[in-house]
Amino acid sequence: MVIKDKVYGKIKIKEPVLLELLKSPSVLRLKNIAQFGIPDKYYHLKNFNRYEHSVGVMILLKKLGATLEEQIAGLLHDVSVLAFSHISDWVFGEGQKGIEDYHDKLHKIFVKNTEIPKILVKHDFDLERILDQRNFSLLERSAPDLCADRVDYSLREFKHWLNPKIVSLCIKGLVNYNGEMVFSNQKTAFNFAVNYLKLQTQHWGGYEAMMRYYLFSSILKIAIEEKTLVEKDFWKDDRWVLNKLERSKKQKIKEVLKVLKNKRLKRIKNSSGDKIIKKFRYVDPKVISNGKLIRLSQLLPKFKTIIDKHRKINERGLIV
Numbered sequence: 001m002v003i004k005d006k007v008y009g010k011i012k013i014k015e016p017v018l019l020e021l022l023k024s025p026s027v028l029r030l031k032n033i034a035q036f037g038i039p040d041k042y043y044h045l046k047n048f049n050r051y052e053h054s055v056g057v058m059i060l061l062k063k064l065g066a067t068l069e070e071q072i073a074g075l076l077h078d079v080s081v082l083a084f085s086h087i088s089d090w091v092f093g094e095g096q097k098g099i100e101d102y103h104d105k106l107h108k109i110f111v112k113n114t115e116i117p118k119i120l121v122k123h124d125f126d127l128e129r130i131l132d133q134r135n136f137s138l139l140e141r142s143a144p145d146l147c148a149d150r151v152d153y154s155l156r157e158f159k160h161w162l163n164p165k166i167v168s169l170c171i172k173g174l175v176n177y178n179g180e181m182v183f184s185n186q187k188t189a190f191n192f193a194v195n196y197l198k199l200q201t202q203h204w205g206g207y208e209a210m211m212r213y214y215l216f217s218s219i220l221k222i223a224i225e226e227k228t229l230v231e232k233d234f235w236k237d238d239r240w241v242l243n244k245l246e247r248s249k250k251q252k253i254k255e256v257l258k259v260l261k262n263k264r265l266k267r268i269k270n271s272s273g274d275k276i277i278k279k280f281r282y283v284d285p286k287v288i289s290n291g292k293l294i295r296l297s298q299l300l301p302k303f304k305t306i307i308d309k310h311r312k313i314n315e316r317g318l319i320v
Helices: 014-023 023-032 051-064 068-077 087-092 102-112 114-121 125-131 147-163 164-173 186-204 206-226 229-236 238-246 253-260 301-316
Strands: 001-007 009-012 174-177 179-181 286-291 292-295
Touching: 001 051, 014 068, 014 114, 023 051, 023 238, 051 068, 051 087, 051 147, 068 125, 087 102, 087 206, 087 229, 102 114, 114 125, 114 292, 147 164, 147 186, 164 174, 164 186, 174 286, 179 186, 186 286, 186 301, 206 229, 206 238, 238 253
Parallel strands: 179 286
Antiparallel strands: 001 009, 174 179, 286 292
């Protein structure tokens, strides 16, 4: 199988286990789940899907020399994402407080109820080991480190709308340093990290995204309260849930969906009400400098000031 990826270009996949997983219903389901949480019809930016991201993570790991086992874990890392991605955190978890970990809690339960365990057993891979992302240091690491998950979705947004020119440079600058993803030089690390913060402030934590998350999750809660939807519906995909939501006769749901169709929402300033906040995402990548790993903020103290500036912007949140 030859994959033509928008970020990494053409890559040939020949490993039988990857080929079978790529064609499995649970992985293909991700094609119908929007990366940004809200489908294009009701969002201000054009989405890519969770399938593209998951395949991208697998490819990036392959490029960095990760084991086949880690590539499998990368391909499957988002397979448990519910319909509307992180919107589920706002519906079932504490997304409004900046906590986005709901699907992580479901990961093992979700996967064990799919065809994936049989595929892994067939190819002699340990399911429990692959489902524990702590085993894979290139795939997942806590912020502010780099990891394949964090890097891939950022590169896709750079490519989509923010700064396409730096994508190839960032990819070339990434290095596998004893199982840790780092940058080979300070300039590339700074380019990536600063643009990552722009994604945080201009998109993920921006007014449009926060207000749309708030509005969309509020009508999903209404639909659940009136029994139009149940939590198990979210185990399917965006199309399934959206079809049920749009059929609701509830006037409030209809009104909000109509508002969300606008590509720019009317900015409302409230002095009282509930405060919502998006998760603050940032990176402070390690860089190879004189044969040692040093954080960008240590090499370039002004970068810490830039992080603090964006953190303060995020802390303001939004009063609704």
